[in-house]
Amino acid sequence: MLEQAFSAASSIQPVKHLYVHIPFCHRICPYCSFHKHTPGGTDMTAFVDALLKEVEKQPLKPQTIFFGGGTPTMLSDVHLERLLRGLKERVDMSEVVEFTMEANPRTVTASKAAIMREMDVTRVSLGIQAWDDETLKTLGRDHARADAEETWQVLRKAGFPSLNLDLMFSIPGQSVETWRKTLEHSISLQPDHISAYNLNYEEDTDFFRRLKAGEYREDEGRDAEFFNLAIDTLEAGGFEHYEISNYAKPGHRSIHNEAYWLGEDYLGIGPGAFSTVGGKRWNNVKDTPRYMAMTLDGEATAVDVEELTAEQRRTERFGLELRTARGLPLALIHPESSKMLETLREQGLLSYDEEHVRLTRVGKPLVDPIAVALMG
Known part of the structure; x- marks a missing residue:
């Protein structure tokens, strides 16, 4: 079955959308259900080797590239540059129109920003979530407002063509007024794009367990109030509401995410990354050491392969x-x-x-x- 999936991928036109998963985080946020973990004793050189080995055998001619996680900017300057340079050496980048890197405020430095620009990253999505320290503490974030402010200025000075702020609402303890101030301050920074997500209580997270224990509660009326406030405030600030959770200034829609929403094929590399190519879907093994060993040994890492029905x-x-x-x-x-x-x-x-x-x-x-x- 795995061989059939890869055969199907290689027999069609090159995939136009590439996702690269970097699973490492300094701290595990209590609401996040993505495949992630602290780096521990991971051999980062071998991890980069594995990613580059996986990508070089794929049928790719991307128009968009998206590095997500986890925290891609947790990689050191040396490993980040080696990964991005290695990607450029192995993949035909001639048609890339958007290259996004997710970032955490505590892991971005001026030197990393310079490396990303040199390696043709065009868009950075900064995971702010909130601008008040109390809400950030509830979310278990490892940054404070001051860190985020500083990082934003670093990214602006680096000259990225497009910058996004990730925000979140309906967080336990968050008031409507706090959310209003978060939106207004975000607009004042003049980002090109804002993503505003309603908190979801995902299984296998600490927030979900606290919801089931009665410590937290879901409230559709509160969600709608926060959601409508986001629409009113961001549209008044000149943003187009082009997807339920996404707002863009003219010319700054996320091309990569639009490809997902419109059902286009995409290829994911890295531990736990999902792919949908040629009517088949699979994901890589979610065990990072196992992913690295299998990839470096030349073994296929795809699991849970399914053929999607109409x-x-x-x-x-x-x-x-x-x-x-x-x-x-x-x-x-x-x-x-x-x-x-x-x-x-x-x-x-x-x-x-x-x-x-x-x-x-x-x-x-x-x-x-x-x-x-x-x-x-």
């Missing part, structure tokens, strides 16, 4: 494309759901034309139940 792809499109400003293609809605479509339109939750269904301002906070209702 209905699976359709379901995913409802969940992703309805979140976008472009909307969901009308053709995906089955005739038996036409009555529900009209009911939702009459309720003011969506609109549609001959090509797409789009959520209204009232419908946006209800994207998930609306998607389920329309799937039929």
Whole structure:
């Protein structure tokens, strides 16, 4: 099955979207469910070797590259430069239009920023989450407001063409006024893009355990209030609300993320990274030492390979494309759901034309139940 998956990947056109997963974090945030861990005694030279060995055998001619984690900027200057330079030596970069690096405020230095610019990184996404120290403490972040302010100036001075701020709302103890101040201060820094995520309680996280223990609670009304405040504030600040959690100044949409939302193929390298290529999906082993050993020994690291059915792809499109400003293609809605479509339109939750269904301002906070209702 693994061999079939890679055979399928190599027999089609080169993949246009590359994701590289760096799983290391200084501290594990209590809300995060991504594959991540502290570096421990990891041989970072061998880790970089493994990533480069994996990428060199892939059918790639990327238009977008995205380094995520974990914390990619936790790599030292030496390892970061070697990884980025090695990538350029092994991959045809002639069509890359966007190269994003996720960053943590405590791990960015002027020298790292200079390396990233020299290696043609065009976009940095800085994980701020909040601008008040009390909320940052609740989130278990390893930075304070002052760290984030300093890092932002470092990135600005480095001259990246596009900078994003990652924010989060509906955090335990966070007030509406605190969220308002976070949004206003973010706008004052003049970022090119802002991502504003509603906190989700993911299984296998400390936040989820505290939710189940009754220490935290979910509140849809509070979520909607925070969400609507983000729309009002950011649109007034000149940002386009082009996806439920994402806002961009003109010309600064995330091209890589739009490719995900529109169902384009993407290839992930690194431990735990997911790929969807040629109708097949798989992920790499999530054990970093095992990933490194297998890759350096020339073994395939893909596990959980599945062939996506037409209905699976359709379901995913409802969940992703309805979140976008472009909307969901009308053709995906089955005739038996036409009555529900009209009911939702009459309720003011969506609109549609001959090509797409789009959520209204009232419908946006209800994207998930609306998607389920329309799937039929």
